[in-house]
Each structure stands twice: as C-alpha cells, then as structure tokens.
Amino acid sequence: FRVGGWVVVQAIPKKGSEGFAINFRTGGDEGSDIAFHFNPRLQENCTIRNSCSGGEWGGEERDQPEFPFEKKDTCEIAIQAQPDKFVTYVNGQRYIDFNHRLPLESICCLELTGRADFFEPKFF
Numbered sequence: 001f002r003v004g005g006w007v008v009v010q011a012i013p014k015k016g017s018e019g020f021a022i023n024f025r026t027g028g029d030e031g032s033d034i035a036f037h038f039n040p041r042l043q044e045n046c047t048i049r050n051s052c053s054g055g056e057w058g059g060e061e062r063d064q065p066e067f068p069f070e071k072k073d074t075c076e077i078a079i080q081a082q083p084d085k086f087v088t089y090v091n092g093q094r095y096i097d098f099n100h101r102l103p104l105e106s107i108c109c110l111e112l113t114g115r116a117d118f119f120e121p122k123f124f
Contacts, residue, residue, distance in 0.1 A: 001081055001107040006124040008078045011116040013071055018043045020114030022077065024086075026106040031055070035102040036086050038079070039114075040069045051101040064096050 001007070001024065009022055019041040026033040034052040041048060045067040051058045068090040069075055078089040081104055088095045112118045 001104060003081055003083050003104065005081045006078060006122075007110060008076060008122040008124070009112065010074060010076050010119040011112075012074045013042055013069070014115045014117065015072065017071065017115035020112070020116035020118075022079070023111040023113065024107045025109040025111055026102065028109050032109070033102060033106070035100070035104070035107050036079075036098055038077070038086075038088065038098070040067075042069060042071050047096065049096065049098045053102060058101055061096075061098065068093065068095060 011020055013020060019039060021037060021039040023034045023038075024036040026035060033054070034050075037048070037050045037052065039048040039050075040046075046062050047064055047067065047069075049061040076091055078092075080087045080089075085100060086098045088097070110121060112121070
C-alpha cells in the first residue's frame with residue numbers, strides 16, 4: 001500500500017450483525033500490528049477507528065458526521081492513503097479521516113472480518 005493508493009471493499013452485513021472490520025495489517029498473522037482498524041458497529045451506529053502496535057491498542061476515535069451504514073444493505077467503502085492520513089468514503093461520499101500512527105510502508109496485508117459478506121477487494 002502506498003501514498004495515493006486506493007482500496008475499495010464492498011460488504012453486506014449479515015442478519016443480526018453487530019458490525020464488521022477492515023484492518024490494514026503489517027503482517028499476515030493475527031498478532032501483527034494494525035496500522036488502521038476501520039470498524040462500523042451497526043448496533044451502536046458508530047464507526048471505530050484505531051491502531052494496534054505491539055499488542056497495545058491506541059486511543060479509539062469515534063467522532064463522525066453521521067453513520068452511513070444500514071443493516072443488510074450493500075455498502076462500498078473506499079479508502080485512500082494520503083501522506084499523513086487515510087481518507088474514507090462510503091457509497092461515494094467522503095466520510096472520515098484517520099491520521100497515520102504507523103508507517104504506511106509497513107502495511108502488507110488487508111484483513112476483512114466480522115459478520116458480513118465481502119466481495120473481492122479492489123486495489124488501485
């Protein structure tokens with residue numbers, strides 16, 4: 001993943017889903033660091049953003065203009081890497097940003113997790 005790069009993920013939350021997560025990881029194993037954790041929580045109407053380094057989670061970010069996700073509706077999440085932050089778009093509308101806490105060049109894996117059906121992610 002590099003500056004100017006995009007990842008586009010389409011997801012359909014499963015019935016009764018509390019949410020799902022998109023994790024930009026620094027390694028392929030479960031214990032690797034997470035440079036960006038994007039976690040829409042459907043029961044809370046809130047999207048959590050965070051990072052995890054050395055097994056320790058950073059401070060959660062929860063502020064958002066609105067919550068654009070609907071249960072059982074397909075959503076498209078586009079994430080762009082800028083020099084200082086990730087910029088997210090949901091269904092074509094700019095949503096929220098997350099400042100880099102770990103080096104962008106350390107990201108090597110994308111993890112899609114939670115109670116949702118995911119389509120194959122696209123990388124640009």
